[in-house]
Amino acid sequence: MARFPKPAEGSWTEHYPELGTGPVSYRDSIDPDFYELERRAVFQRAWLNVGRIEQLPRTGSYVTKELKVVNTSIILVRTRSGDVKAFHNICRHRGNKLVWNDMPLEETSGVCRQFTCKYHAWRYDLDGNLTFVQQEGEFFDLDKSRYGLVPVHCAVWEGFVFVNFAAEPEQTLREFLGPMITDLEGYPFEKMTSRFHYRSEVKANWKLYMDAFQEFYHAPVLHANQSPTAYSKAAAEAGFEAPHYRIEGPHRLVSTSGVRAWEMADEMRKPIEDICRSGLFGPWDTPDLGEMPPGLNPARCDPWGLDSFQLFPNFVMLFWGQGWYLTYHYWPTSVNTHVFEGTVYFPAPRTPRERIAQELAAVSFKEYGLQDANTLEATQSMVESRVLDDFVLCDQEVLIRHLHKETAAWVEDYRRSTAEVQA
Template sequence: MSRLPKPPEGSWTEHYPELGTAPVSYEDSISPEFYELEREAIFRRAWLNVGRVEQLPRKGSYFTKEVRVARTSVVVVRDGGGGVRAFFNVCRHRGNKLVWDEFPGEETSGFCRQFTCKYHGWRYGLDGALNFVQQEGEFFDLDKEDFGLVPVHCEVWAGFIFVNLAREPEQSLHDFLGPMVTALDGYPFDKMTERFYYRAEVGANWKLYMDAFQEFYHAPVLHAKQTPAKFSTAAQQSGFEAPHYQLDGPHRLVSTSGIVAWELASDMRKPMEDITRSGLFGPWDGPELGEMPPGLNPAGCDPWGLDSFQLWPNFVILIWSGGWYLTYQYWPTSYNTHTFEGNLYFVPARNARERVAHEMAAVTFKEYGLQDGNTLEATQMSLESRAVTHFPLNDQEILCRHLHKVAADWVEDYKKNHTEV
């Protein structure tokens, strides 16, 4: 794999002059008015990842996704022909939520041959067609063909299921993702079906948490207590700078060099890492996955560590050199709260040792996520004081600068196109 020459110091941001280098305002993260604009300008226009095809293993499999920022719920289903469809989760009779269990605000999943409304028993096929109406003769000129479920635009890329809530998407999913993301075509996502999932309600704006995982400048300081003292000291002394940052439309990428965990001195590893042969960098004994797609490790690092693809608006795919990957999602619930979801994916364990190694990696990442979340709630509180309104970002924080600019650009574009004449 060819190496990319590292640009001169401080030049990453300068490669994208439209970003500028001035201090950045975080008003977009503390303004209720800006959040209300984001609902329509961003989350009803962009393609949103809602899951993976493995969640729909057979015909009739379904799951729901609550997209509270867009004030809607979506049901995603494997139809009778084996395709993936999505519908607004609304019965066409009186507007009751169609698919839910005991609590209508909670997500659910399962298998069915048709969807039946809990309120009056209207039934819909897996293709969304209205199949049955209780006491149909009581209605006035009712044509069932006119009252099927309302479809949501749904497309699949590399096994990831995306929906677009707009009446007509501005781009196809492939065009929206662009060449930097679709250069991952061929990565064996489909082989990594062992999943660990966690979620948290975070008292901070969704963009602030995205910022936390798109720069590593904080890692040697914030996460120092997660590693042995000798390793933490060495990390803080050396600092961190990734060898490659890249922007493509609204999406971002940071690629890093790696550490061979088992080659570290024993006093720079935790005893539990030696026992489980796993930790922050994932299982030490990764699977053989064959040739990787051209979109990975663009800097040609040896050893390579990870690539973090930040897909606009709220989805992250983080691929590790050890043969596993994770995803992050940030679902806004208000201007200063959001739901964070994390998924870790592995090739299914073949024995108890491999399973324990996977669990060790999952627990480690959860602890790091808790540290980030705790800090971000403190950030939110301080920003809302407005005692300081602009903040300097260094060259390693180029992705943070880009995220906030894209949010502002989408909101401005929406306002321009929806101004009453």
């Protein structure tokens, strides 16, 4: 899909006629059969972000990731050559989970020289090669070179670790990301080492939560209680419209203008924000991060609020004009449940005041996220009632149209390709 600036008159949606302007169905968020197809058509074929290289700082560093949506657990490890590799977390002997601590279904991390199975002590080196078999002579013509760990396609872009579960990925990671995302290269991700992480189990389809963060039409209403009454009432009546939307391939972007919180009237700020010089938009003292990459702030807003890049299928990178960023992940666990992960990144604080400012921003954003999540179970339950089948969307909800249409296109492509193979 080509990129378009919005003209003085017109809409964003009209630039993407293939999306249509009619009501949108949410059957894809309540149909168990569609979910099973979605798992195979999308999550077993697309590149999925599973972490950052800072989680693997040295040789032998590893983390595990539980991915119920593809019915597996994986190990990410930093090898002796410095590469990052991924393997299915399964021993080749009897199928036991290879790396786990006290609770087999919980994720874990650590540092090791080799992986040793808890069941019969088979050992694997950091490259996944089988190196030791207990009582090897008891086996029949065992060729250890044939029984290494099962690899998962793995690639790194700007420090983000991606995996792909297809037998052979249809695109390289860079091809999958496309220019809109690769134009972010050069952002100082490596400087953002102050990290806050949230995780929540949500009783709603993963796409419904993604929809909540793909538009800001809801912001003046849903988040009204976060502002003084006089300000929130005026904001709700005025409404909000983001200045820029973009769709490219399977990915999406929405940008917003911003506010300089310290320039707002005193009655519009909370006392704690003045004390900590921080709030929802981040610490007021913007760090010097150097020149920003060309992909940021495409609308050239001044002041600039944020850019939210929605990477298909379930990964979001959200950059704030105040010099920090956050990521979201939405990991499906069933047709009407998923795990939400939010991670906030700041530059390393130099003083206790900078640390407190970061903590206030992280806590403020968590509160907003909880407000968004609070609507989801109610939405899921009523969509499942099937009282209504189609729902009207406004121009600001163009990215919602795209997510559901793109997901349906991947499912249809999978149906067609598997039918051809069976024929």
